[in-house]
Amino acid sequence: MNSQESLNLSNTGAAAVLIGDPAKFGRVAEDGTVYVITPTGDRAVGSYPGKSPEEALAYFVKKFEMVASEVALLAARIRSGAMVPSDAHEAVNKLRNQIKDLNGVGDLENLSSSLEKIPALISEHEGAYIAKKAAQAAEREARKVEAAAIKEKIVAEAESLVDSVAWKVTTARLKELLEDWKKAPRLDKKVDTALWKRFSSSRNKFDKRRRVHFANLDGEHKSIAVAKELIVKEAESLANSKDWLNTAKRFKSLMDQWKASGRGKKSSDTALWNRFKIAQDSFFTAKNSDMEKRKGSMVENLSKREALVAEFEALLPITDFKPAKKKFNDLMDKYQRIGMTDRKKKSALDSKIKKIEDEINELERNFQRKSDPTAKAQANKVVQGLAEAIENYEKQAVKAEAAGQTAKAMVAREAAAARRVWLEQAQKGLTEFTS
Template structure:
């Protein structure tokens, strides 16, 4: 090969083409062959390999943008950068390959920052997930200890869905919390089943009791022994309430039987009482007239005459017989009011003439009079001795005793009246 041919190859800043179409690229490590392009001109050969470089540069630029925008995870970014760098270093292309490799190397600190941020974010999510799972476990354990059989099962299902939606923690922590949560769910479910099994047994027992009560109630429905039968129905009702609920499908039917028997009996009793009330209406009119006589005795002015007249009225009252039930309370109340008024006057007279009380009153007067005489003697001695303080105390004592004496004499006069 002549010297002229050696100086003729197409050259550029980053590569050159020899006469035989061999293309070289320049790097910091020296030149290396990237391929041959014998069919075209040197310009075409160089362009072919610089186009390859441009394509690599575009990939590098695109990767830089994706890393900068956080489109890739740090792990994905590291793997992609490593693969593309190897591709750049060994690329059969003409251009600033070392510059592209340097740009890829420059993404390392960015990826490191993103990795730290991801770790911090993961740690925060893990802490939040731990806190939420702790709350879920605590609530589940509380439900497991409680007796909310109506809402507890639904709430545990909601808690399970919330658990599934949370990120996993480290295996040891996550497994420990899950065992607590699962144990709480198992405990609740076991207790709930036991509760409903026990309740089912109680309902079956209640059904047996209520069937017996309904049968007895139906047997009593035609009874005309009004008082005892009404009392027995009250006893049956207490037993019915104490029995508790029977299975839902039969409880209403049993109640209808029981209630229907009650209604039949009490309806017949009310009808019978209504007939009696009509018969007793005339008796009520007689007692109304007797009340006019009795109430005319008040206020009592002549006790003995009032007592005699009231005894006569009371005899005729008893002879008048029963009255309608709705009139009984009013009529009886009025006659008792007259009776109590006469008895009150009689009691007052007895109190005033009670011999024992009169004697006690007289005795008290005598004692007070003797005490007053004694106090007066002491007072005179104190005054003679010039003991002013002693005299003052005795004067006060004397005044008190004289006041009590006055009250005692009045009481004695009342008893003697």
């Protein structure tokens, strides 16, 4: 087998080929000395006291095999492109010295020949080494670009969350992004540091906003709790009230205040609301129970109100507001003394009464206006003023006609005619005033 073939074998196989038959390349003398057989003669390589000739020979064969394995391994590494050429040359020199002084049993000549073929192999595969290194560099660069893209994506998302108000969700997401960052490959220190600063800055900005928000929220919650505590205490004080109408209105107002006070801390809000609800339910349960008892009397009260409304309507038509007003007030006093009545039905009756009341009030206002001496004096003044104006315009017309100023006379007579119409209306209004 030639040297090139030996270089293509595995480590153990290469050694076996180079060693060949141990009996051919080594022997053991009677005194136990082991010799390696070479083309230039036998050379003592050592002894192994206390061992059989076969064991001693095997021991030195093993030494040879180890060096042969290194030669085969070196060739394999060079061929794979895994070894730097300069390192490979250095390894050849070391192995050359080892083989030269090797105390082992095997085909030293073949082993040395195989080693001397390696420099040519180094040159032959130097291009492959360079290509492999270039590929590895490209792969590293690709991984670096990919890692940079991953971290840039993490940083960009973190920056987009800086102004988020979804506090819980965003906090959880930033934690996930931090874990993603830890799992991502490291980059060049400068690039990694710059990206980390951006990422860390975004996390810190959001966290600062979150802490400020919850600090403010805590203050708001305390204020809300104080306000709601006052609402609840008042509700509890009204729970046993028997003033159904006013208390029901007050409970509605308290409910409006509750809604307007805002949302507080959940645990506090829940506890306060439960107290408010208990007080409210207690009042309305008692109110509804009382209303059930009053239903019979409400029917009777409705009949009374309807009878009175008929008396109210009997006042129509009103000719003299004074006796009508007195009668109206007497009826209203009775109407208001009647007990609780169904709200909707009472409202319909109230509307009828209101119309009658409005009519009486309108008649009273007209009476007061017509009996007002100041208004009457003003009306007289208007009548007198118009009469004087008519007289003056008539005089102007006569004077103009005498002077032959027909157009001027016509204007004066038209002005007088217009004021006669106004005077007639003013005199009619004056007659409406009482003496």
